[in-house]
Amino acid sequence: MSDHADPRNRRRIVVTGIGAVSPFGPGVDALWEGLAAGEERIRPVELFSTEGHRTRLAAEVPELPESLPAGLVLPRGSRPSRTDRFALHAAHEAWLMAGLPLPAPPEAGLFLGSSTGGMYEGEEAYWRLRRTGPERARTKPFAPQPNGTPADAVAHAFGLSGPVEALATACAASTMALEAALDSLRAGEVRVALAGGADGLCQTTFGGFNSLRAVDEAPARPFRADREGLSLGEGAGFLVLETEADAASRGARPLAVLAGAGSTCDAFHMTAPCPEGSGAARAMRVALADAGVSPGAVGFLHAHGSGTPHNDQAEAAAIRAVFGERAATLPVTSSKGAVGHTLGSCGSLEAVITVLCLIHGRVHPTPGGGVVDPEARVDLVLGDPRAIDDARPALSLNLAFGGANAALILRKGPEDPR
Amino acid sequence: MIRSVVVTGAGVVAAHGSGLPAFREALARGPLPLSDVPTEDGFHPPEDAPRAALVPPDVTKRWIEPLIARRMCLPSRLAVSAAIQATSEAGLAEPGDHVPDGDATAVCLGTAWGSISYTLRLLRQIEEAGPGSISPFLFTETVANAPAGQVAIRLGARGPNLTLTQREASGTAALVRGAALVASGRARRVLAGATDEISPILHSVLTRYGSLTRGDRARPFAADRDGFVVAEGAAVFLLETEEDAADRGATPLVRIVAWGRGNDPTASATDWGRGATGLARRVATELARADVPIDTIGRVVSGASGSRRGDELEARTAHALFDGSPPPVLAPKGLTGEYGGGFLASALGSLDDEVASPSVGAADPDLPVAPATGPLPPARRVLVTCTASAGPFAWLVLERP
Amino acid sequence: MDEANIRLRIKRILVESLALEGVEPEEIEDDTPLREELGLDSIDALELILGLEREFGVRIQGRGLGRETFTNVATLGAFVQQRLPESAASG
Numbered sequence: 017m018s019d020h021a022d023p024r025n026r027r028r029i030v031v032t033g034i035g036a037v038s039p040f041g042p043g044v045d046a047l048w049e050g051l052a053a054g055e056e057r058i059r060p061v062e063l064f065s066t067e068g069h070r071t072r073l074a075a076e077v078p079e080l081p082e083s084l085p086a087g088l089v090l091p092r093g094s095r096p097s098r099t100d101r102f103a104l105h106a107a108h109e110a111w112l113m114a115g116l117p118l119p120a121p122p123e124a125g126l127f128l129g130s131s132t133g134g135m136y137e138g139e140e141a142y143w144r145l146r147r148t149g150p151e152r153a154r155t156k157p158f159a160p161q162p163n164g165t166p167a168d169a170v171a172h173a174f175g176l177s178g179p180v181e182a183l184a185t186a187c188a189a190s191t192m193a194l195e196a197a198l199d200s201l202r203a204g205e206v207r208v209a210l211a212g213g214a215d216g217l218c219q220t221t222f223g224g225f226n227s228l229r230a231v232d233e234a235p236a237r238p239f240r241a242d243r244e245g246l247s248l249g250e251g252a253g254f255l256v257l258e259t260e261a262d263a264a265s266r267g268a269r270p271l272a273v274l275a276g277a278g279s280t281c282d283a284f285h286m287t288a289p290c291p292e293g294s295g296a297a298r299a300m301r302v303a304l305a306d307a308g309v310s311p312g313a314v315g316f317l318h319a320h321g322s323g324t325p326h327n328d329q330a331e332a333a334a335i336r337a338v339f340g341e342r343a344a345t346l347p348v349t350s351s352k353g354a355v356g357h358t359l360g361s362c363g364s365l366e367a368v369i370t371v372l373c374l375i376h377g378r379v380h381p382t383p384g385g386g387v388v389d390p391e392a393r394v395d396l397v398l399g400d401p402r403a404i405d406d407a408r409p410a411l412s413l414n415l416a417f418g419g420a421n422a423a424l425i426l427r428k429g430p431e432d433p434r
Numbered sequence: 435m436i437r438s439v440v441v442t443g444a445g446v447v448a449a450h451g452s453g454l455p456a457f458r459e460a461l462a463r464g465p466l467p468l469s470d471v472p473t474e475d476g477f478h479p480p481e482d483a484p485r486a487a488l489v490p491p492d493v494t495k496r497w498i499e500p501l502i503a504r505r506m507c508l509p510s511r512l513a514v515s516a517a518i519q520a521t522s523e524a525g526l527a528e529p530g531d532h533v534p535d536g537d538a539t540a541v542c543l544g545t546a547w548g549s550i551s552y553t554l555r556l557l558r559q560i561e562e563a564g565p566g567s568i569s570p571f572l573f574t575e576t577v578a579n580a581p582a583g584q585v586a587i588r589l590g591a592r593g594p595n596l597t598l599t600q601r602e603a604s605g606t607a608a609l610v611r612g613a614a615l616v617a618s619g620r621a622r623r624v625l626a627g628a629t630d631e632i633s634p635i636l637h638s639v640l641t642r643y644g645s646l647t648r649g650d651r652a653r654p655f656a657a658d659r660d661g662f663v664v665a666e667g668a669a670v671f672l673l674e675t676e677e678d679a680a681d682r683g684a685t686p687l688v689r690i691v692a693w694g695r696g697n698d699p700t701a702s703a704t705d706w707g708r709g710a711t712g713l714a715r716r717v718a719t720e721l722a723r724a725d726v727p728i729d730t731i732g733r734v735v736s737g738a739s740g741s742r743r744g745d746e747l748e749a750r751t752a753h754a755l756f757d758g759s760p761p762p763v764l765a766p767k768g769l770t771g772e773y774g775g776g777f778l779a780s781a782l783g784s785l786d787d788e789v790a791s792p793s794v795g796a797a798d799p800d801l802p803v804a805p806a807t808g809p810l811p812p813a814r815r816v817l818v819t820c821t822a823s824a825g826p827f828a829w830l831v832l833e834r835p
Numbered sequence: 836m837d838e839a840n841i842r843l844r845i846k847r848i849l850v851e852s853l854a855l856e857g858v859e860p861e862e863i864e865d866d867t868p869l870r871e872e873l874g875l876d877s878i879d880a881l882e883l884i885l886g887l888e889r890e891f892g893v894r895i896q897g898r899g900l901g902r903e904t905f906t907n908v909a910t911l912g913a914f915v916q917q918r919l920p921e922s923a924a925s926g
Contacts, residue, residue, distance in 0.1 A: 067564075068564035068565045068566055069565045069566070070565075070566060090703070091701070091702040091703050092702070093702070093703070094702075094703045119699070122712075122715075126697070131577060131578070131579075133599075139557055139560075142554070142557050143557070143560075143561055146561060164598075164599035164600050164601060164604075164824075164826070165703075165824075167600075167826075168601075168701075168703060168824040168825055168826070169703070171697045171699065171825055171826075172699055172701065172703075172824075172825060174699075175699045176697050176699055177696055177697055177698070177699055177709070177712045177713075177716065178696060178697065178716070179694070179695040179696060179697070180600070180695065180696070180697040180825070180826055181598065181600075181607070181611070181695070182598060182599050182600050182826070183596060183597065183598060183599075184545075184548070184577070184578035184579050184597045184598070184599045185579045185582070185595060185596060185597050186577055186579050189579075192594075192596065195594075196611075199614065199618055199620065202618075203614070203618065204723065205694070205720075219560060219565060220553070220556060220557070220560075220573075220576065222565070223556075223560060223565035223566075223568045223573075224556070224568060224570075224573035224574075224576070225573075226565065226566075226568070227565075227568040227569065227570040227573055227881065227885075228570045228573065228574075228878070228881060229881060279594040279595070280537070280592055280593060280594065280595075281541065281583070281586045281591065281592050281593065281594070281595035282586075282592070283536065283586040283587050283589075283590055283591055283592045284587065285587070285876065285877070286505075286574045286575075286580065286583055286584070286587070286878070287574055287877070287878060288877055295592065298537065298592070416579075417574070417577055417579070417583070418577065418579045418580060418582065418583030418586075418595065419583055419586060419587070419595065420579070420583070420594075420595045500855075500856050500857060501855075501873070501874045502874070504853065504854040504855065504856065505878075567885070567889075569882060569885065570878050570881040570882055570885070571878050571879070571881075571882050574878060
């Protein structure tokens with residue numbers, strides 16, 4: 017059994033596959049191409065009418081093929097939601113990349129974060145129900161979509177019999193799914209973990225975030241002086257994780273190392289982060305300690321960077337608290353200006369993006385120009401991708417509704433970070 | 435080094451009211467009381483008289499001041515009330531006070547359905563007056579992790595904050611995860627448990643799917659079982675290391691010595707599967723890793739609820755795990771109903787010599803296991819199993835401290 | 836629309852929007868500090884804005900909305916009065 021507290025004694029956990037479905041389309045290649053080119057996909061919403069909503073834009077996933085990826089089977093009569101399909105496609109890409117068989121081996125586990133599940137289909141069905149009247153309401157009405165449905169769908173499709181964990185911790189759900197997978201692998205509970213998240217656009221969240229006046233009418237501009245709010249997005253991100261020894265014995269090539277993770281809770285307010293970002297700072301410190309990495313060694317930071325005045329201010333304060341003077345020259349990026357805030361899936365999608373940055377040796381910019389908030393004092397990557405020293409570890413951070421914060425430390429190779 | 439995990443405090447809110455001792459007394463008298471499910475929304479046919487184990491009105495008033503309660507949906511209020519009880523019963527804090535060392539205190543809650551009533555109200559607002567009329571407060575409480583966030587705020591718990599949504603296994607899975615957080619050192623202590631509300635539309639949907647009993651009580655493992663009773667409520671336990679409990683002079687209620695989770699890939703999207711052999715193998719593997727020999731388990735607390743397929747899966751899993759000779763099997767959901775943490779609260783007392791077992795009528799001859807009735811031989815360890823529709827599965831081994 | 840009328844309506848909205856059980860609108864003084872005494876927070880403020888928009892038929896944007904606006908019923912009343920159309924304000 018490995019001791020969580022001592023990084024030196026622990027099994028090293030590597031990433032052997034990554035998969036994504038994003039507003040740039042299916043696949044990690046499309047995702048990287050779009051991000052590296054500084055593009056954004058925040059456009060007028062097509063999934064539903066935005067009449068009556070305060071804003072008009074979101075980053076939607078373009079049409080996915082109707083059929084399931086090869087080798088995946090769902091129970092007879094299943095009607096997978098859009099979120100389920102995002103999850104299945106992204107998970108499949110990661111699984112194939114890792115060279116793993118289907119159905120999954122018995123020691124494989126699934127750790128999946130989602131915050132909306134099949135809410136889009138649920139709300140549509142409910143309103144249809146209401147229109148057709150109470151008599152029709154009693155014949156097989158819509159099933160309230162429990163959050164865990166994407167996890168059920170992926171678990172079934174992959175034939176998983178190992179641990180399945182469905183997390184619903186809002187915007188940190190899939191970051192925490194990765195933390196859960198890391199811990200499970202370290203404890204020897206599983207030999208291989210499929211970890212990630214998925215979320216789909218729906219009127220509840222679109223209208224809900226608008227009711228909080230947290231949505232920008234224009235595409236979000238994280239960390240900019242004139243930022244006004246977030247843009248919503250949707251998608252899925254998955255990583256395949258296993259011990260370095262298992263990967264080696266399978267002949268699977270590690271893409272990166274998941275060196276550490278940490279999560280905390282502000283316990284302050286349901287939607288506003290504590291202003292100094294102390295909860296987020298603690299999550300970063302826990303993750304760094306878990307990885308045995310000092311703040312000075314970090315090469316770049318993938319921020320939550322949602323673009324709301326409060327989040328970015330608190331997050332910047334947290335970064336300064338943890339990194340001190342280094343914060344002024346620590347490259348920081350956010351993908352929410354490109355693919356929007358993908359809610360429950362943003363943690364894993366951004367972990368995939370962080371791995372892509374490490375693989376390519378470059379940090380993608382956040383799109384658009386503009387003046388970086390002088391109060392934030394972060395070194396935001398704008399314009400062209402910034403070359404990085406790929407031997408240095410990266411930190412990915414998320415702050416969630418309900419006050420949860422979670423951070424991951426990812427590295428390219430198994431070399432000593434110090 | 436795996437740290438030893440104990441439960442030192444517990445809180446319950448359910449159809450009986452609140453408090454664990456009162457809960458046990460209620461179960462000793464029979465199933466939790468049922469009340470009428472409101473039907474004004476028209477989700478039930480007029481001839482139906484839907485019933486469920488609903489919490490009494492104002493049951494959380496004792497634990498939460500009105501100015502704070504107004505910001506919470508029912509699952510949040512239930513969870514916060516149960517969490518306050520757990521920390522005070524454990525002697526960790528005065529009722530409602532922040533816990534010491536909040537940074538090291540985690541929250542891990544399971545909920546099968548989240549806040550359906552608030553979600554519905556929000557959808558109603560969109561329908562009736564457009565999206566611009568959405569109440570921001572409603573929205574923030576529709577997320578499944580609202581209760582865990584509220585517990586954290588109320589008690590100053592600033593460690594990891596998790597919400598699991600795994601249907602009927604949500605609460606058990608949360609307890610498993612909580613134990614793992616303590617054992618691995620990610621948290622010094624965890625408030626772990628379950629919370630659920632039963633709203634009319636949920637009751638109606640489950641009825642349409644044939645999940646609920648048409649009778650007035652559920653009959654786990656019975657030949658004529660026809661579904662379960664639904665219950666709302668919350669149960670929250672304080673989990674910590676044995677060392678910390680000893681330092682504080684707190685008496686452990688039980689020790690958690692093994693745990694695990696798995697999935698039944700044969701399950702459909704809405705029903706239990708038939709993969710008992712696989713589930714049994716998962717448990718056996720983890721018991722071996724935890725060094726808990728199967729023959730030290732003296733009782734099984736099964737998540738059987740009266741569901742036709744669910745009870746069969748529970749029975750066959752227990753049968754397979756114990757090579758055809760399981761110890762006495764209890765099915766407390768016959769008394770507590772399904773959802774809302776009653777199962778967990780009952781499991782906590784399952785090592786007692788006097789254990790309530792519901793009488794269920796004729797056992798099902800097609801099942802390899804019949805529920806235990808009457809006096810049971812004393813047990814040092816008990817296995818708690820909880821399967822779920824659509825596949826999730828979680829289990830724990832509790833031991834007398 | 837006179838000040839007293841506006842203030843009373845605001846008090847009713849406070850009780851409704853914020854679900855202040857057991858509080859009568861008349862019990863809220865014009866100068867009762869809303870944050871300190873009623874525990875008004877940022878989400879409450881948003882709820883309140885929705886309620887005010889509906890009640891007074893005005894649209895309230897971010898501009899001009901500061902923390903001071905929500906100090907008490909009197910400050911809210913003044914804020915609403917400014918936003919009412921000329922004809923209603925003189926009535």
